[in-house]
Amino acid sequence: MTGPILRIAVPSPLYRTFDYLPPPDRDLTALRPGLRVRVPFGRRQVVGFLLETSDSTSLDPAALRPALEILDSEPPLPADVLALLQWARRYYHHPPGEVFATALPVLLRQGEPALPPALPPSWRITAAGRTALAESAVLRRAPVQRLLLEHLAGCADGASLETLRPVARDSAATLRALRARGWVELIAAPTPNTPTPPPPRIPHPPLILNAAQAEAIASIAAALERFQVFLLEGVTGSGKTEVYLRVIEAVLARGRQALVLTPEIGLTPQLLARFRERLPGPLAVLHSGLNDRERLNAWLLARDGTARVVVGTRSAVFAPLRAPGILIVDEEHDPSFKQQDGFRYHARDLAVVRGRQLGIPVVLGSATPALESCQNARRERYQLLQLPERVGGGAEPAIDILDVRRQPLLEGLSRPLLERMRLHLARNEQVLLFLNRRGFAPILLCHECGWLSACRHCDARMTLHLRQRRLICHHCGDSRPVDSVCPLCGSVDLRPLGHGTERLETALRQEFPDLGIARMDRDSTRRRGSLETLLADIHNGDHRILIGTQMLAKGHHFPDVTLVGIVDADQGLHGVDFRSSERMAQLILQVAGRAGRAEKPGNVVIQTHHPDHPLLRVLVAQGYPAFAAAALAERQAALLPPFAHQALLRAEAADPERATAFLKAARALAEPLADGVELLGPAPAPMERRAGRYRAQLLTQAARRQDLHGFLDRWIARLWEHATDRQVRWSLDVDPMELY
C-alpha cells in the first residue's frame, strides 16, 4: 500500500483527471480537495488541483508518478466555489483542468502563494485639484484628466489605481500628469484588519423611492436568508441601480458581501463612482483591464472579506467571497456573459447555480431580459419585479416605424428621417443614428463583371474601410489595400455596396457641413483616450450628430439627444440565428434608452423594409414584455430554446472532409445513446470557411434538460476515446448562444 492516490485536475485540454502518488514526506492527514499541487506532466511541471483522494486507481499503481509539492495548507478557493466548479465541469462537459484554472488568478495558477492581500495605496484629489476642476477652462483641452479628477472628487477616501483603470484608459500616465500639477496625491493605504475610522461620507440628497422601487427592495430584502431568483425588469432610467444599492446596504448590514456582475462594457466610471460613493469600505473590481498583480490583489481582498462589495465582469462569477450574501447580474441579457471559446460557460446561469448552492438570493436586472429569463419568470421559477416608470416621471421615448420601401435613400437615410433630423437639430438638440456595421461599405463590387471583395480565408466579404484605404475581413482580421482596378476584368468601375458607419458619416458631413458629427465604433475609438475625448466632446455639445454601432447601446447616457434613428432594422429581423430578432429588439430599446431626459423625452424612428413584421409591431406598439410573450410563443411553436435544450458539437480542420468525417463518426457513436434527443447534422457551419479552416457542426437537442445531459454524459466520454484525428479541432458548446 502506497497510501492514498491523488486525483488531480491538470491544466490541459484533456477531458480527464490524472492520478498521482502523494509527494514523499508529506503529512497525508492534511490533504483536502482544492489544494494546489505541483506535479510532473510530460516533461513539464504544472500546477494542478487536488479534486479527491482515493484508495484505488484504474492504472497500475507502480506506474504512477509522485506529486512534487503541495502548495497550500488551506485550499485557495472556498468550498462553495469548488462546488460550483464541480457542477460546471459536469454540466458543460469541459476538461476539468481548464475549468478549475478559469477560477484562479494567473499568478496563483503559476504557483504563487496566496498570501493575505495588501490594500493598494489610494489616489486622492487635492484642494488645488478641486479648484482646477471648478475652473474647467484649464482642463477643457484635457478631457481624460478632467474625467479622472471628476471621478476622484466623488471618492471621499480616494481610489486605487486598479479601480481607476476603467475610468480612463491611460489612468496611470494621467495620474502622473495630474500629480505633477499638484492636483492629486498618493496616500498610503491602511493595513487590513486594523480598524480604520469610517471615511467621511459625502452627503447626498435623500432619494425618494417610487412605489415600484420600494416594493422591489422590500421583496428582495425579505429573502436575504434563502435562495430565490428575482428578475428585475425595469425600463431604462427606472432606477435599477438604486434598487441594487439599497439591497446591498441591507446585505452589508448583516455582515455579508455582495457580488455584482456587469458586462465588460457596462463597467462604466459612472457605475463605479456611484457604488463607491454610496457603499462603505474598499470595493474590489475584477475586469480584463487589470494586470496579473492587481487581479490577484482584488481577488484576495474579496476572499478575505476586506472588500465587502465585489464588482466584476464574466469570470468574477467565480470570485471567492468570505461571507457571500447576494449575487446581482446587471444587464443579464447581455451576450458577453457567455464565454465564446474554451470553457464556454454562461456567467448568469452559473450565478443562479451558485446562489442555489449557497442559499442566497440572486437578482437578474435588465430593461430587456433574455427570453430564457422571461420564461423562468412566467413559470414562477423566478420572481418577477417590474419597474415600469422612469424615475422622476417622464415619458418613455415614442417609437415610430418608418416604411422605407420605394423611398429614395441618401446613403441609407430616407427623406422623412432627414426631415425629422433637421427639426431636432434646428432646436439645438442632438441626434443619434444607430447602424450596427462599421467601415464604409460591407462589399466592394465590380459593376462590369460582378466581382466581389471576398476574403481569401473565409466565406465572407471584406469590408471597405475608406479612411484606412483597406479592405478588412471582420471575421479573421485579414486586410489588404483597396483594389484600384477589378482583379478579374480590369475595370475601374468598382462600387461600394451597402452602408457602414464610415459611409454614413461621410454622407452626413456633406448634408450638414456646419455641424459637428461624431462617430463611435471600434475603429474610431481604437486609440487610447479617444473614447473619453469623444464622450467629453459629446457632453459639451460639440457634436450634434452621433453615429455609432452597438457601442452606443451600453453604459453611456446622452441627455441632449432627442431623436434616435435606427438606420437598418432589417438585418436583425432576418438574421440567420433564431435569436436575431430578440437581439435586435434588445438593441433598439437599449439604444433608445440612451436618449432624452424627463422633461425632454426622446423620439425613436426605425427604418425598415418590413414595416408589418409582427414582432416589430408588437415591440413598438406594446413594449418589451409583449414582444417577449410573442417571441416566446414563436419559439414554443418551433420547439426552440427555452422550450428545448441544445448542445452544439463543432469541428474544424484545414481539410473540409476531415471535419465532416469526425462529426459523422460522432453521430454514429451518438445514435444508440440518443434517447429523447434529436441529432441534427452534421452540416457545414453557416460560415463554412473561417480563417482558412473548414467548420462543420452537429446540433443535439432535447425537450427535457435531463435527457440531453444524460445523453451528453455517455456520449462525450466515448467521443474522447474515439476522437483520434489530431488534425480536427473540436469543442462542445452547451446552451449555445450563437449557432455558428
Ligand SMILES: [Zn+2]
Ligand atoms: Zn470586374
Ligand SMILES: [Zn+2]
Ligand atoms: Zn477572413
